[in-house]
Amino acid sequence: MAVSPFPAAAQAYQCRVPARVAVPNVRPDGPARRMPVTGYVLALSWAPEFCKGRERRAADAVQCSGANGRFGLVVHGLWPQGRSNWPQWCPTTRKPSPADIRANLCISPSARLQGRQWAKHGACMVRTPAAYAKVTRILYQGLRLPDFDQLSKDPELNVGLIRRRFAAANPGWRADAVGVKLNQRGWLEELRLCYDRRFMPAPCGRRLGPPDRAPVRIWRGL
Template sequence: MLRVALALLALLVPGMALAQAVQCSPPAQMPRPRPVQPGTGEAGRIMPIGSYTLALSWSPQYCSTARGSDSAFQCKGRNGRFGFVLHGLWPDGVGRTWPQFCRKADLLPREVIRQNLCMTPSAQLLQHEWAKHGTCMASKPELYFDLARAFYQSMRFPDMAALARRDNLTVGQFTDAFVRANRRLRPDMIRVRTTRGNWLSEIWICMDRALEFARCPAGKDGAKGAAYLRIEPGPAMPRPSPARQAPITPARKPGLILNLDPNTQPLKDGGR
């Protein structure tokens, strides 16, 4: 296996893990996910990685329509109340396709679920993200989720309650507010995804092959900047003081070793 050292600072910054949870208390008995296999039209694909996407879901919108036991922890309010949660860290291809289901995925260890359930509040979604995306990036789920968690914890968020109250809010205005909260992002690095009725669903943040924030590639579409945006009200989120906020990008220093499949991401010119 190819060993690539990625610089990650503040992987587990105290106080930041629950940055988008009013409260989160994982159950004593970790939920066990079901195995995830490729569905119809989802055959495994091993190909070079050209870029990455950090996908953040607005939990109140998901919970406004969610049903079933898989969404209970996230939406019932007994163990947590959430704002933005991590949908996933996805490897993208060079064109319009992407690697997926690169190798067999065993069930996640209970400790991995425990460490990440307040970030991605669904054991089944964690299993899905590892099986579909993580297996194309790392040899172990711990490595994949440590990397995803570091980027999630580095994000800062605007005052979503104030934005939800605004009349005639546009996608462009929301994007500008998100950029103001994250100084190293630009509007062209963000794609806003909406549901029917122009409700905020997700934010996709684009990164290049070196995991640096970058302009979104052609074909990664989102809602138009002039379109109106509606935001499902959520819980009043804590606003961390500047002294407690993590840097926008994990700093690079010898630390986490990420084992990448050489068939998935061939490195050139002494790449990282």
């Protein structure tokens, strides 16, 4: 099924949802942790960097092969936070339906990833996979994302510029609510957007990442 292009504000790349979607089985790889939720992090992965060297991997075909479109910032996950740690792997027998996964596949282009994010994080914040997918979709679609292709060419590019450009594009956001994650080579890997319990932007604290002056490069997939 073809899907129309994203709005210009949300990384305007074409996306085509596969005709069939397999629902993954997920096993915990760590202990269950239940605790009160104090806030949330919406982690957005920079797809061109993630896909470097993964173009032919079957597990990453939707995002990286090019057959289903090209992607910019996509959802890694929505993570509830606690005071000194974060809840995870809360027991549940539920898993996403094919419809739940398809609804978000153009913003989180991996059924395997979506299944894992629900099991590890979503089950600790809402009752159903459909609710987790809906909240994630609402948050993502409410963002105005800067043009990261253009930003990558800015001669003054550093981590602080990424934070300032994002805050300028999104009224109500401050730079200290925009976490940035770089890989070991200094390339942009993720944005980590921080919210309070009401889903309002909040200072990131430990999720903030490198200081503003840190250099960064942005791979454009060329």
